[in-house]
Amino acid sequence: MTDPFVVIGGDAAGLSAASKLKRERPDRDVIVFEKGSWVSYAQCGMPYYVKGEVESLRDLLSLTPEAVADRGIDLRRRHEVVAVNTADRTVTVESESTRFERSYGDLIVATGAHAVADPIAGGDLTGAFTMHSMDAAAALRAFLTPPNAVGTDIEKGGVVPDLEYVDAERVERYAEMEPPTGVAIVGGGYVGVEMAEAFSAHDLDVHLFQRPDRLLPEFGQAVGETVEATLVDHGVDVRIGTEVERLAGTDRVEAVVTADERVSVDLALIGIGVRPNAGIVDDTPIERGASGAIATDEYGRTTAGRVFAAGDCAEMRHAVTGEPDWVPLGLTANRAGRAIGSTVAGDPTPVGEIAGTAAVKAFDQECGRTGILDHGRAREAGFDPVSETVTAGSRSGYYPGAAETTVTLTADRETGRLLGGSIVGTDRAAIRIDTLATALESDLTVPKLERLDLAYAPPFSPVWDPVLVAAKVLNGRLSDAE
Amino acid sequence: MTDPFVVIGGDAAGLSAASKLKRERPDRDVIVFEKGSWVSYAQCGMPYYVKGEVESLRDLLSLTPEAVADRGIDLRRRHEVVAVNTADRTVTVESESTRFERSYGDLIVATGAHAVADPIAGGDLTGAFTMHSMDAAAALRAFLTPPNAVGTDIEKGGVVPDLEYVDAERVERYAEMEPPTGVAIVGGGYVGVEMAEAFSAHDLDVHLFQRPDRLLPEFGQAVGETVEATLVDHGVDVRIGTEVERLAGTDRVEAVVTADERVSVDLALIGIGVRPNAGIVDDTPIERGASGAIATDEYGRTTAGRVFAAGDCAEMRHAVTGEPDWVPLGLTANRAGRAIGSTVAGDPTPVGEIAGTAAVKAFDQECGRTGILDHGRAREAGFDPVSETVTAGSRSGYYPGAAETTVTLTADRETGRLLGGSIVGTDRAAIRIDTLATALESDLTVPKLERLDLAYAPPFSPVWDPVLVAAKVLNGRLSDAE
Numbered sequence: 029m030t031d032p033f034v035v036i037g038g039d040a041a042g043l044s045a046a047s048k049l050k051r052e053r054p055d056r057d058v059i060v061f062e063k064g065s066w067v068s069y070a071q072c073g074m075p076y077y078v079k080g081e082v083e084s085l086r087d088l089l090s091l092t093p094e095a096v097a098d099r100g101i102d103l104r105r106r107h108e109v110v111a112v113n114t115a116d117r118t119v120t121v122e123s124e125s126t127r128f129e130r131s132y133g134d135l136i137v138a139t140g141a142h143a144v145a146d147p148i149a150g151g152d153l154t155g156a157f158t159m160h161s162m163d164a165a166a167a168l169r170a171f172l173t174p175p176n177a178v179g180t181d182i183e184k185g186g187v188v189p190d191l192e193y194v195d196a197e198r199v200e201r202y203a204e205m206e207p208p209t210g211v212a213i214v215g216g217g218y219v220g221v222e223m224a225e226a227f228s229a230h231d232l233d234v235h236l237f238q239r240p241d242r243l244l245p246e247f248g249q250a251v252g253e254t255v256e257a258t259l260v261d262h263g264v265d266v267r268i269g270t271e272v273e274r275l276a277g278t279d280r281v282e283a284v285v286t287a288d289e290r291v292s293v294d295l296a297l298i299g300i301g302v303r304p305n306a307g308i309v310d311d312t313p314i315e316r317g318a319s320g321a322i323a324t325d326e327y328g329r330t331t332a333g334r335v336f337a338a339g340d341c342a343e344m345r346h347a348v349t350g351e352p353d354w355v356p357l358g359l360t361a362n363r364a365g366r367a368i369g370s371t372v373a374g375d376p377t378p379v380g381e382i383a384g385t386a387a388v389k390a391f392d393q394e395c396g397r398t399g400i401l402d403h404g405r406a407r408e409a410g411f412d413p414v415s416e417t418v419t420a421g422s423r424s425g426y427y428p429g430a431a432e433t434t435v436t437l438t439a440d441r442e443t444g445r446l447l448g449g450s451i452v453g454t455d456r457a458a459i460r461i462d463t464l465a466t467a468l469e470s471d472l473t474v475p476k477l478e479r480l481d482l483a484y485a486p487p488f489s490p491v492w493d494p495v496l497v498a499a500k501v502l503n504g505r506l507s508d509a510e
Numbered sequence: 511m512t513d514p515f516v517v518i519g520g521d522a523a524g525l526s527a528a529s530k531l532k533r534e535r536p537d538r539d540v541i542v543f544e545k546g547s548w549v550s551y552a553q554c555g556m557p558y559y560v561k562g563e564v565e566s567l568r569d570l571l572s573l574t575p576e577a578v579a580d581r582g583i584d585l586r587r588r589h590e591v592v593a594v595n596t597a598d599r600t601v602t603v604e605s606e607s608t609r610f611e612r613s614y615g616d617l618i619v620a621t622g623a624h625a626v627a628d629p630i631a632g633g634d635l636t637g638a639f640t641m642h643s644m645d646a647a648a649a650l651r652a653f654l655t656p657p658n659a660v661g662t663d664i665e666k667g668g669v670v671p672d673l674e675y676v677d678a679e680r681v682e683r684y685a686e687m688e689p690p691t692g693v694a695i696v697g698g699g700y701v702g703v704e705m706a707e708a709f710s711a712h713d714l715d716v717h718l719f720q721r722p723d724r725l726l727p728e729f730g731q732a733v734g735e736t737v738e739a740t741l742v743d744h745g746v747d748v749r750i751g752t753e754v755e756r757l758a759g760t761d762r763v764e765a766v767v768t769a770d771e772r773v774s775v776d777l778a779l780i781g782i783g784v785r786p787n788a789g790i791v792d793d794t795p796i797e798r799g800a801s802g803a804i805a806t807d808e809y810g811r812t813t814a815g816r817v818f819a820a821g822d823c824a825e826m827r828h829a830v831t832g833e834p835d836w837v838p839l840g841l842t843a844n845r846a847g848r849a850i851g852s853t854v855a856g857d858p859t860p861v862g863e864i865a866g867t868a869a870v871k872a873f874d875q876e877c878g879r880t881g882i883l884d885h886g887r888a889r890e891a892g893f894d895p896v897s898e899t900v901t902a903g904s905r906s907g908y909y910p911g912a913a914e915t916t917v918t919l920t921a922d923r924e925t926g927r928l929l930g931g932s933i934v935g936t937d938r939a940a941i942r943i944d945t946l947a948t949a950l951e952s953d954l955t956v957p958k959l960e961r962l963d964l965a966y967a968p969p970f971s972p973v974w975d976p977v978l979v980a981a982k983v984l985n986g987r988l989s990d991a992e
Contacts, residue, residue: 040973073908073968087908347963358973359966375989380961387967396965426555426569456938458970462977463944465963470952479862481829481947483878484841485869486555488940491522491840495944507857 030056031133032102033372034119036109036308038062039069040358041339041365042138043091046101048369056373058101059130061121063108065193066162067093072358074165075219078172079226085166085194093193105193112137112312114332134334134372137314137322138365139305141340141356148214148298150275155208156296159219163195171202171295172230208232208295212284214272216243219299221255221390224264227297228391235265235291237272237284239300244388248401248450250417250434255390255452262391302356304341317343319354328368328379336372338364338379347381347469348399348447349409355384384448385465387458396461399448399468401438406448412441416502420494422455424486431455435498437464437474444473444506449498456488463495474503512538513615514584515854516601518591518790520544521551522840523821523847524620525573528583530851538855540583541612543603545590547675548644549575554840556647557701560654561708567648567676575675587675594619594794596814616816616854619796619804620847621787623822623838630696630780632757636683637690638778641701645677653684653777654712690714690777694766696754698725701781703737703872706746709779710873717747717773719754719766721782726870730883732899732916733934737872744873784838786823799825801836810850810861818854820846820861829863829951830881830929831891837866866930867947869940878943881930881950883920888930894923898984902976904937906968913937917980919946919956926955926988931980938970945977956985 033049035042038060046058060067068091076082096103104123111120118129143158150156155171157164211227213220216238227234236243236259242252243259243266259266267286276283281296304321315331317323322330322337326345330337339361346353360382370377385398400406406413415438423430433453439446449464451457467477478499484491492500515531517524520542528540542549550573558564578585586605593602600611625640632638637653639646693709695702698720709716718725718741724734725741725748741748749768758765763778786803797813799805804812804819808827812819821843828835842864852859867880882888888895897920905912915935921928931946933939949959960981966973974982 070906070908070968072966073906076909076968081910082908357966359963359978362973363961378961381963383963385963385965387965387970389967389969394970398963398965424552424555426552426564427558428563456941458965458967459938459941460944462942462962462964462975463948465965466945466948466952466954469958469962470948470954472948472952476951479845479860480944480951481841481863481865481867481880482944483867483869483880483940483947484554484839485871485940486552486558487871488869488876491844493944496841 032057038067044365052373155281394458514539519620526847534855637763876940
């Protein structure tokens, strides 16, 4: 009897791997150790739950523990793997009541990432949150909901009791507090921007503090500026280039403090990034890459035999640079986990590359990005970057609903190869980034991009799609440079 | 002094070529002969003008004759080129008052296509229309508008007088008639489907007759069935597999006659396809391809020296088969015309390939298609086609507005290469076809398609985009077949 496939972490990557192996090889034992109570939840949906657009926390569960069990997977929640021994092929597991070792035939490390909060003093005050757990989302929504709000969409606390794994104590504590009136969002990346929309829906005074010189830095300047203008239009107080020194308060958050100012708030949301949970591999032959995440090859294999890693704790190869990179995103985790499940089942399957394709909603603006936009990064990877930004219509100009769509493309001057792109607009903009993501994976040049046979129909796209307009302009510039 | 660049046809392809050459080489003389009164109009927008969503016929003009002149182009409307002499490099031109010859340095044939109406007896009765000219669109809208409808969006006839080139006599004749109450649409392709929506907006009884076994045959079965159900839901009487034998009536259309039935209507719209206007090249060394359209190479050159052809009258190379094909669509015409303008200017520029990418709106359904879906056609091109159709969500299931999206993919069994795809759904479905169109141009295989790093964000796309779900399922089937 082969030793089991042991999975460390019961979220997207881990459960995808477990499910795929069990489907292909029902004879293999599969054990998943998850240190928390939650499994397989849609982290990207949490801002919409806090906002109130998603009714119940339960809606964010992709798989219940029962559904996992139905797949024949031995799921052990509240079991933390505290050590990996690659020589003996064992893991050491701790739960509340016990500590034991377990042998593995194959192992996948799928421990995810954690939100960075530590650098901000006061991050442990009541009223300070990060958005990296279902418990935080539940507590936050409980905090935002007026007491006795029965009969509205959101019943105070009423959305959680049927989920046994929520941190009920924390939720109830926040449910009993008066709802906040002012919120500081620390960080203007995805989480910050999405949460600005969520808090605005609750009529809070929203202050957003962003240390870098624009919002959504990974999306490039044009997107950042458009999103900033949109947030301001919606009443958000956006402070660009402003560092939050600390959160002030005795037990509860009372204010954020910057170099120049003290802004009174009773809620603080810290969204300054995530870091891989990769400590488990220290003191093992499993190597971490330059990013700090676990190094993997094209099959998701680590540097130790029969040990895989996937998801937010692992590096993957970047489609543009061909180099290892760390971009923790949901599809990457699901796809890599699934591929590893196939590989362990005996069908070697590449985990695929990442292009850093991402989309985010900022009120009515749809934003997308893919590949390498930043010129510094492009130069590091050996390219000579050149970019163009154009604004074009989303539909034929005469058709109702046409909206300005701004596209930035970055290419390599010498080869004309597309390196990356971004898009922002209110009319079907985000989904258009997939055209560029697909082009990137095929190493398409800008002249070829310009000649793509994309769809034209007045209600959906003008003759020259905004992506094609951008390619045309950038191509003109590349030709001039010859 | 070089002889001028002569352009036959003043629409998308011809004016794109003329404008591009004039921009790059202001010293070159450019003459455009257009046999009609209209230039550069958005044919694809006409259904929305008839519907009333587009207010004025003027909105559909991309370029006015004055704007063309401002570009330094010598535009001669109501001048028909009746002969081409490639030995002498001359064209023979007729206008109302004169007939003359003109030498050319380079020539582009951009004569477009015409709607097929002849096979239907009665197609010349009053009340019978095709949708292939601005005059027809103007007359149709005049016919649909109630007399004395001043003050509504649509003033009877009031939308046209400021355009000197409209056929005012025809418009006024229809404006004076009582608006129709029942309409027969003959043909269930793009035009038929779009016009069903347009006529329904005017509260007509709409009967749609389609001889083939489904609507939008080029979009595949899944799209055809969804669109049929949608039209029926909106009260359209859809007759599939039903041939119209003739239109009956003395002077005016009174009924459509099929083998079994006579349906009373007072308007008939014939949309049974278009054919290339390529007769001009007969008796010249300029060859036509198997489709009947003018044969061209990758630079849009015909078989005669310094003679190009582009747009709806010309063949292009298909991205999947690599063979000449004829797919008359707006982007193709614009792109090929522009490329030929560059080539004539001295910068040889490929016209690009066509994938037959198209999108169409059918009430709330968005439909897209690209490449080769039809198995018969795939086999003719030497492939062994295999298809899968899946229905998946357009957004994360918990996010409001998620809608079913149906994707069909066709691939070659042996190589796994993607051959074509279609999509239908109500939520941002059409634009997703661009992902497949881009994949086709890169000869992507289905396993690679499955690994594309597409955008995921709950409001726009689920973790596994419907396109990826379809790739996953088709890939499973390709693997099983190994």
